[in-house]
Amino acid sequence: MGTATQFIVGFIGALGAFCLGAVIGWSGPVENEVKNSNAYNFTPRQTEWGLVGSLMTLGAAFSCIPVGVLIGKIGRKTTMLILLPPFFIGWLLILLASHIAMLLLGRFVVGFCGGAFCVTCPMYVTEIAQVQYRGTMGCFFQLLIVFGILYAFVVGGFVKTFYFNIACAILPVIFFVLMIFMPESPIFLAQKGKAEKAEKSLKFLRGKDADVSGELKEMSAEGQKEKASVGKILCRRITLKGLFLSIGLMLFQQMTGINAIIFYSTFIFETAGSTLEPRISTIIVGIVQAIATIISILVIEKVGRKILLLVSACMMGISTLIMALYFGMLMKSGVGWLALIAVCVFIIGFSLGFGPVPWLMMAELFAEDVKALAGSIAGTTNWCFAFIVTLLFPVLNDIIGATACFAIFFGFAVAAFVFILFLIPETKGKTLNEIQAKMGEKAE
Numbered sequence: 020m021g022t023a024t025q026f027i028v029g030f031i032g033a034l035g036a037f038c039l040g041a042v043i044g045w046s047g048p049v050e051n052e053v054k055n056s057n058a059y060n061f062t063p064r065q066t067e068w069g070l071v072g073s074l075m076t077l078g079a080a081f082s083c084i085p086v087g088v089l090i091g092k093i094g095r096k097t098t099m100l101i102l103l104p105p106f107f108i109g110w111l112l113i114l115l116a117s118h119i120a121m122l123l124l125g126r127f128v129v130g131f132c133g134g135a136f137c138v139t140c141p142m143y144v145t146e147i148a149q150v151q152y153r154g155t156m157g158c159f160f161q162l163l164i165v166f167g168i169l170y171a172f173v174v175g176g177f178v179k180t181f182y183f184n185i186a187c188a189i190l191p192v193i194f195f196v197l198m199i200f201m202p203e204s205p206i207f208l209a210q211k212g213k214a215e216k217a218e219k220s221l222k223f224l225r226g227k228d229a230d231v232s233g234e235l236k237e238m239s240a241e242g243q244k245e246k247a248s249v250g251k252i253l254c255r256r257i258t259l260k261g262l263f264l265s266i267g268l269m270l271f272q273q274m275t276g277i278n279a280i281i282f283y284s285t286f287i288f289e290t291a292g293s294t295l296e297p298r299i300s301t302i303i304v305g306i307v308q309a310i311a312t313i314i315s316i317l318v319i320e321k322v323g324r325k326i327l328l329l330v331s332a333c334m335m336g337i338s339t340l341i342m343a344l345y346f347g348m349l350m351k352s353g354v355g356w357l358a359l360i361a362v363c364v365f366i367i368g369f370s371l372g373f374g375p376v377p378w379l380m381m382a383e384l385f386a387e388d389v390k391a392l393a394g395s396i397a398g399t400t401n402w403c404f405a406f407i408v409t410l411l412f413p414v415l416n417d418i419i420g421a422t423a424c425f426a427i428f429f430g431f432a433v434a435a436f437v438f439i440l441f442l443i444p445e446t447k448g449k450t451l452n453e454i455q456a457k458m459g460e461k462a463e
Contacts, residue, residue, distance in 0.1 A: 022152070024224055024225075024226070025148055025152060025156070025225075026152070026156065028147055028201050028202070028223075028224060029147060029148060030159060030163075031197045031198060031201055032099075032140060032143045032147065032159075032198070032201060033140045033143075033144050033159035033160050033162075033163050034190075034193070034197065035102075035133070035135075035136030035139065035140045035194060036140050036159070036160045036162075036163035036164045036167065037164070037167040037170070037194075038106065038132075038133055038136070038167065038191055038194060039136050039137070039164055039167060040163065040165060040166060040167015040168040040169075040171065041167045041168070041171045041187045041190055042075055042129045042133045042167075042187070043075070043133075043164070043167070043168055043171070044167065044168035044169070044170070044171025044175070044305070045171050045175065045183075045187065046071065047171075047175070047301055048171060048172060048174075048175025048176050048298065048301070049175060052179070052180045053068070053071075057180075058179075058180035059116055059117070059122070060117060061118060063119050065414070065417060066414065067119055068413065069409070069410050069411075069412075069413045069414055070123055070126075070410065071122060071123060071126055072126075072409045072410075073405075073408075073409035073410035074126040074127045074130060074406075075127065075129060075130025075134075076402050076403075076405035076409055077127065077130065077402070077406045078126070078127040078128065078129070078130025078133075078134060079130045079131065079133060079134020079135075079402040079405070080402035080403045080406060081131055081134075082130075082132070082134045082135040083134060083135065083138050083395045083396075083398035084395045084399055086098060086102075086135040086138050086139060086395070087138050087391050087395025088392075088395075090138065090142065090207075091207075094203050094204065094207050095139055095142055095143040095146070095207055096202070096203045096204065098139055099136070099139050099140075099143070099194075100195060100199065102132045102135050102136070102139075103132070103191045103192075103195040103198075104191075104195075105128060105131075106128070106129060106132035106133065107188060107191045108128065109124075109125050109126075109127075109131075109132060110125065110184060110187055110191070111125075111188060112128065113125035113126065113129070113187075114181070114184040114188060130402075132191075134398070134402055137160075137402075138391070138395055138398055140159075140160050141157065141160045141378065141382065142204075142391065142394075143204055144156050144159055144160065145157050146205070146206040146207070147202070147204060147205065147220075149225070155316070157382070158316045158375060158379075161312060161374055161375040162309075162312055162313070162316070165305075165308050165309045165312045165370070165374075166309060167190075168305055169305035169306065169309055171183075171187070172298075172301045172302045172305040173302055173305070174186045174187075175298075176298035176299070176301065176302055202220040202223045202224065203216070204220070205217045205218075205220040205221045205224070205234075205235070205238060208220055209239045210238070212239075214239060217235055217238060217239075218231060221235060252389045252392075253389065257386075257458050258385065258386070258389050258393060260458055261393060262396065262397065264380075264384055264442065264443060265377070265380065265381045265384055265385075265393070265394075265397040266396075266400045267438055267442070268328075268373075268376070268377035268380060268381075268443070269377055269381075269397055269400050269401035269404060270400070270404055271332075271373065271432075271434070271435035271438065272374075272377050272401065272404075273401060273404035273405045273407075273408050274404060274408065274428070274431040275335045275339070275373065275428055275431045275432045275435060276339060276365075276408065276412075276424075276425070276428035276431075277365075277369050277373070277374075279408050279412040279424075279428075280304075280362060280365060280366070288300040288301065288359065288362075300359050300362075303359070303363070304362055304363060304366055307363045307366050307367060308366045308369075308370050311366065311367040311369075311370035311371055311374075312375065314370075314371065315327065315370060315371045315372070315374070315375055315376075316375070319375070319376070319447075322447075323445050323447035324376050324379065324443075324445060324446055324447060325439060325443055325445045327371055327372040327376055328372045328373065328376055328435075328439045328443060329372075329436060329439055329440065330371060330372060331368045331369060331371050331372025331373045331376075332372070332373070332432050332433075332436040332439060333368070333432075334365065334367060334368025334369075335365050335368045335369055335373070335428075335435075336429055336433055337364065337368075338361045338362065338364040338368065339361075339365065339425045339426075339429040339432055340425075340426075340429045341357065341360075341361040342358065342361045342362070343421075343422050343423075343426045343429060344422075345357050345358055346420065346422045346425065347422035373435075377401075380443075381394050381398075382394065383446045383454055384446075384458070386455055412424060444457060444458065
């Protein structure tokens with residue numbers, strides 16, 4: 020029963036990722052209706068629509084570091100609950116927008132709240148899990164982001180924007196109602212000296228008759244270690260190296276074009292002249308992404324992180340090159356299906372490696388005393404890069420064309436391959452201490 024309870028609590032604790040996925044996938048299905056003034060009583064200009072897509076990423080960038088500090092002060096569960104009322108208010112602003120400013124503010128707010136779950140969800144889920152389940156449960160975050168995006172594609176593809184907004188607005192309400200009954204992280208409670216509450220949390224998760232004394236003792240001992248200053252732990256050479264590698268992975272995760280393809284998937288298929296309805300094409304993309312993410316979870320401990328990243332970079336490079344060639348030379352050749360295949364290859368490649376692995380390695384590359392802060396910094400840079408891509412893609416597409424845009428993404432995919440091949444260490448099968456020791460040797 021304890022195993023089932025852990026998985027249920029872990030799934031509920033990661034529902035913030037599902038809410039975030041709906042935010043990410045929102046732009047594609049509503050684009051035509053919003054631009055044609057059928058959704059609101061105003062029509063956004065191209066630059067304003069670019070902001071509608073990208074402001075959520077800017078909001079997410081602003082949230083990671085403050086939330087990284089907050090979860091250490093008031094707890095993982097409490098922080099997530101505090102984020103949900105403003106999350107709902109953000110969706111209300113989008114639902115009831117009577118001016119472009121309301122829509123932009125709503126997108127910023129849902130981005131801020133959704134992006135915060137990049138820090139809170141993975142930490143909460145891994146801290147409630149036993150060691151033998153931590154890897155599987157740690158993947159709930161990426162899985163639920165993917166399913167949240169698919170939810171947006173399916174619902175947004177078949178209902179009017181007004182009802183789609185309602186369907187998105189109820190998600191944080193459902194999350195709040197379920198999360199309020201879940202326990203706080205036992206690790207957080209133990210580190211705060213609340214041994215009795217930590218034991219109660221562990222009993223809830225492991226079973227009321229389980230012996231949690233050993234686990235509780237280990238958690239309490241970790242919390243009693245002497246704390247170094249923030250400046251000191253961030254300036255350690257091994258921490259700086261971890262930040263360099265983690266931020267590099269986040270850079271290539273975004274600059275190879277994933278959010279441009281997800282946010283503007285409907286636009287891509289329409290421009291490509293695909294023979295399928297754009298909404299059907301984007302739903303297919305969402306299904307492919309979900310399947311590929313599940314495959315990645317099943318094989319990541321067998322083939323390793325580095326191999327998956329290399330394969331991922333190759334597949335994304337090939338698909339963006341095909342897209343560049345398609346828009347440059349093949350649009351009038353009657354091969355509209357080629358765009359769909361190329362995007363599906365990109366999504367498969369991304370979901371196999373660059374989707375889950377950067378978040379996983381972010382947790383593996385840092386010591387426990389710096390993980391929350393360093394992870395928040397890496398998460399912030401990820402969303403900053405996402406903001407740049409989603410803001411510039413529609414603008415650059417108008418100025419230099421789709422061919423040049425996808426050629427730029429291809430260049431980043433090639434650079435990502437080289438970065439991984441020569442700089443990223445393999446962490447499969449290694450403990451945190453072994454990874455730190457290996458990185459420390461190279462950092463000296």
